[in-house]
Amino acid sequence: MNAIKKAQSATNVFARSWANFVIRFKWPILLATLVLAMGLGSQGNMEFDGDYHVFFSKSNPELEAFDALQEKYTKDDNVILVLSPSNGNIFTKENLVAIEELTAESWNTPYSSRVDAVTNFQHTSADGDDLYVDDLSYESSLKTEAEILEIKEKALKEPLLVNRILNEKGSVTAINITVRLPGENINEIPGEVTPFVRNMIAEFKEKHPNFEVHTSGLIPMNTAFFEASQNDMGLTMIMLIIVIITTFILTRNIWSTLATLVVVLFSIISAVGFVGIMGIKMTPPSAVFPTMILTLAVADSIHILVTMLQKMRNDGLNKVDALKEAIRLNFMPVFITSLTTVIGFLTMNFGDVPPFWDLGNITAFGMAMAFLYSTTTLPALMAIFPVKSKVKKEETKVRKNWYVGLGNFVVKQPVRLSIISVIVIGGLTYLATNNTFNDEFINYFDESIAFRTDTDYIKDNLTGIYNVEYSISSGESGGINNPEYLKHLNAFEDWLNEQPEVIHVNAFSEVARRVNRSMHGDDESFYRIPDNRDEAAQYLLLYELSLPFGLDLNNQINVDKSETRVTVTVDNINSTEMIAFSKRGEDWLRDNTPQAMHAMGVSPTLMFSKLGFRQADSMLKGNIIALILISLVLMLALRNFKLGLLSIIPNVTPVLVGFGIWALYKAQINTGMVIVFGMTLGIIVDDTVHFMSKFLRARRELGYDAKQAVVYAFETVGKALVTTTVVLLAGFSVLSTSPFALNSYMARITVIIILAALIIDFILLPSLLILTSKKTTEEESTVAQVIFHK
Structure with missing residues (x-):
């Protein structure tokens, strides 16, 4: 005591x-x-x-895998500009000219490395044994109505465009700006890229008021995160006033x-x-x-x-x-x-x-x-x-x-x-x-945020913004030209297209089929994987030499041509479904391809x-x-x-x-x-x-x-x-x-x-x-x- x-x-x-x-x-x-x-x-x-990236620790395995993929190919920090003309038809002379102008201006975006649009899509054609690779629509102001109609027919039949750059009706299109940020300071996005893009869009809409413009992509997402931080800091003043009033009333x-x-x-x-x-x-x-x-x-x-x-x-x-x-x-x-x-x-x-x-x-x-x-x-x-x-x-x-x-x-x-x-x-x-996890990053923002509403519009009218990527290795330098590799890759592409969640698949096997067809006088029977490795390598070399600067295949093929990148765009599915889909893809590769081709699904969405x-x-x-x-x-x-x-x-x-x-x-x-x-x-x-x-x-x-x-x-x-x-x-x-x-x-x-x-x-x-x-x-x-x- x-x-x-x-x-x-x-x-x-x-x-x-x-x-x-x-x-x-x-x-x-x-x-x-x-x-x-x-x-x-x-x-x-x-x-x-x-x-x-700040949401992921350095030891996060998904981040490590994604960064490794980006090291092999080009980084895909991007801005997607989705254009919707009021007449509901992309393929008019006036609209194509406007798209060409905005595409050209997009190249001036700070740190831009690539700009993909329907007008500068690299369309392949053949004339005898010669392969021609040209912009799908250039100098659109000089095109006749018949030529524009032909451009429309080509575009709506192009697998690499439809449900990616162009919707099936030809009423909505996208311009995708890829940027390579030096990563030297945190103001590269909010201080340089974002202001330029917003100003560019404002000027475009002023000149072409018949267009609606919606933006999405990783750069706008980063901007939304940045602005959300500042907005939530602003809530402090509101709370301070409430605390003063509440404390006074209660005491x-x-x-x-x-x-x-x-x-x-x-x-x-x-x-x-x-x-x-x-x-x-x-x-x-x-x-x-x-x-x-x-x-x-x-x-x-x-x-x-x-x-x-x-x-x-x-x-x-x-x-x-x-x-x-x-x-x-x-x-x-x-x-x-x-x-x-x-x-x-x-x-x-x-x-x-x-x-x-x-x-x-x-x-x-x-x-x-x-x-x-x-x-x-x-x-x-x-x-x-x-x-x-x-x-x-x-x-x-x-x-x-x-x-x-x-x-x-x-x-x-x-x-x-x-x-x-x-x-x-x-x-x-x-x-x-009964609660379930669902970390769709789009749903991190409510409908008062332009990034959310624009992204929802893009999902409903053009393409999904969720994706999964696989880096498929051949196991040897130059192995992507091996017909066996290409056949397995083609089978994987076909399997992906059959999945109910999938909107679009961007795979090198599509390029190989398209070039093979063009090298055989655009004969549809040759729209398949080349049978000969040397032939496939020659076709690829000829095709790459024909591509203009900035629109090469570096975003799909690694330096020694031993791996290719498969990008799968999917619906806005929830987290559990996204993880399950990625796992199905990994399992398919493991069960149907050689060990060298086994790959892990990665992407910011999956992360x-x-x-x-x-x-x-x-x-x-x-x-x-x-x-x-x-x-x-x-x-x-x-x-x-x-x-x-x-x-x-x-x-x-x-x-x-x-x-x-x-x-x-x-x-x-x-x-x-x-x-x-x-x-x-x-x-x-x-x-x-x-x-x-x-x-x-x-x-x-x-x-x-x-x-x-x-x-x-x-x-x-x-x-x-x-x-x-x-x-x-x-x-x-x-x-x-x-x-x-x-x-x-x-x-x-x-x-x-x-x-x-x-x-x-x-x-x-x-x-x-x-x-x-x-x-x-x-x-x-x-x-x-x-x-x-x-």
């Missing part, structure tokens, strides 16, 4: 000493924290990186609102400094850190302020005594909730998506600083400000009665409420298993499709560690193994409930939602810790029985829990409006989880405390006083 008393005394001495120290040296502390915040903020350097005190504002600003400024010091570049997921910190930092301040104002209004304490009491009563609970929140966000580092590592680390640092400022800057400011609070007995009584009434409702029927809670939670947990599954697998370990660590923290803080173990229930079940409700709402989970368990686990501990702290205080210090202690907890901490929940809901609701689905979906399910946490902590937790408190020993009760002694 002596040890217990010493620990209890040490805790009380520390709490009182901290409160006295901060209040006594309020001006030096305020100045010191100001210098600290400004010093950290001066190191801030906010750079944005919109490259989709009804201008000085507490101002002090809270200072704390959250200091926390965000410090986090910005951390970003600069660590050299972190902003991405759409990590760019929401100001909103995250702002929202979470308010919770720390609210508990201290609400307790202080309650002591002044209800108990008649003066400002200084009320402030000391608020610090002493809330220091340890606030520390615990801050620590568990930091642990939760740090578990994001177990995932496989680097932007979420950054979000976790920045927010964890910001929350650590928020704890520091809420226990130093906040009380210092409140000690300085002329805070006054009139006791309003009638309003106080009504407010107390509401929470007391809820407490009395719970204590009358703990068994019934526990059973109902278990049934509801069990049912929603079962529903949660994103596998990202959610990879993130879920890697986060599982992190979530388990977070749960164990947070449980241990609570057990140590409560000094009670059983109650610490019991606290896991109200901390885990809100997540299960959240995903169960989500199954009714969307039933699809993306990469951003995988981190929700670890992230919210730390956040929702706040409610549990503060409710349990007041329950334990009533039981062990005031001598209340379990039911009286529950009512006491409702009365003393109910308002603070509702207040912090409202602020958290406001913050994440603002974030849920983001047009970037990784952030908005994460925020929406977090809103559900936070609300579920409050309900569970008001219904299930007190019921469980009542049902299990009989087994709590006197000695355990005495030990727990160490933390929560009055």
Whole structure:
């Protein structure tokens, strides 16, 4: 017992000493924290990186395979311009001239290496033994109606054009601009390529108003990521205004609102400094850190302020005594909730998506600083400000009665409420298993983003924007001219075309067939793979020599002609279907071709499709560690193994409930939602810790029985829990409006989880405390006083 008393005394001495120290040296502390915040903020350097590669770690096997493929061929960073004339016919003199002009201008795009269009398509024809390779339509202004009709007939019969550059009706066409970015700075896309393309499109539409222009491709996707980052940063100001208004309404005190504002600003400024010091570049997921910190930092301040104002209004304490009491009563609970929140966000580092590592680390640092400022800057400011609070007995009584009434409702029927809670939670947990992963990167953006609407238009009117690529090796230098290789490649192309998901297949076997036909006087019977290797090699050489600069076969054939690239364009299928399709292709190659031709399907689409599954697998370990660590923290803080173990229930079940409700709402989970368990686990501990702290205080210090202690907890901490929940809901609701689905979906399910946490902590937790408190020993009760002694 002596040890217990010493620990209890040490805790009380520390709490009182901290409160006295901060209040006594309020001006030096305020100045010191100001210098600290400004010093950290001066190191801030906010750079944005919109490259989709940032979503993949360097060890990601799909990224490694994709980069290896691009090293063999040309990189396919591209801009797709899709043109839709108002007359619904590409093949008119006026429209072909316009397409020619835009194609020529597209070559001026910064870092452009290739431009593919219907007009400059390299059409092969024969005249005796001579092979001619020409633009399908050049100098279109000089063409006759008959010539244009002939061009249309050729184009609509060309497999390499239809469903790729041209739709089957000839009413929509595309210009594909391939760029080779040096990768020397992050402004190559947002500062050079994108502004040029947008200006080019604006000038084209002004000159040719009869055309609609839609853009897609990897460059516009990167731009959309970049702009989403900046847009979500802009949500911070909206959230700041909401927090100010919400805090003022709930505390009804201008000085507490101002002090809270200072704390959250200091926390965000410090986090910005951390970003600069660590050299972190902003991405759409990590760019929401100001909103995250702002929202979470308010919770720390609210508990201290609400307790202080309650002591002044209800108990008649003066400002200084009320402030000391608020610090002493809330220091340890606030520390615990801050620590568990930091642990939760740090578990994001177990995932496989680097932007979420950054979000976790920045927010964890910001929350650590928020704890520091809420226990130093906040009380210092409140000690300085002329805070006054009139006791309003009638309003106080009504407010107390509401929470007391809820407490009395719970204590009358703990068994019934526990059973109902278990049934509801069990049912929603079962529903949660119906959620499926779907990481279609197009659906990362909502319809307010031009990239999304343009891409949907292209999908509906021209071609798919999802693809899978295979690099098919022959096993020897020059082996792509081997007739056996070409026959296997041709069979693979035919098999792919038979698959229901496939829109278009671009394979070298099509080039080999087309050139073979042209070299035999355009005889359709020779539209097949050449029978002789030397003949195939000669045809290929002749064809390559006839191609103009920039339109060669480097995007399909590697340098030593030992491998060719097969690009399969597919419908906008979901992640599971995309992975299954790629696997079918790999299996077909393994079962029907020599070992050298076995290949792995790769593409950005496939990488994103596998990202959610990879993130879920890697986060599982992190979530388990977070749960164990947070449980241990609570057990140590409560000094009670059983109650610490019991606290896991109200901390885990809100997540299960959240995903169960989500199954009714969307039933699809993306990469951003995988981190929700670890992230919210730390956040929702706040409610549990503060409710349990007041329950334990009533039981062990005031001598209340379990039911009286529950009512006491409702009365003393109910308002603070509702207040912090409202602020958290406001913050994440603002974030849920983001047009970037990784952030908005994460925020929406977090809103559900936070609300579920409050309900569970008001219904299930007190019921469980009542049902299990009989087994709590006197000695355990005495030990727990160490933390929560009055």
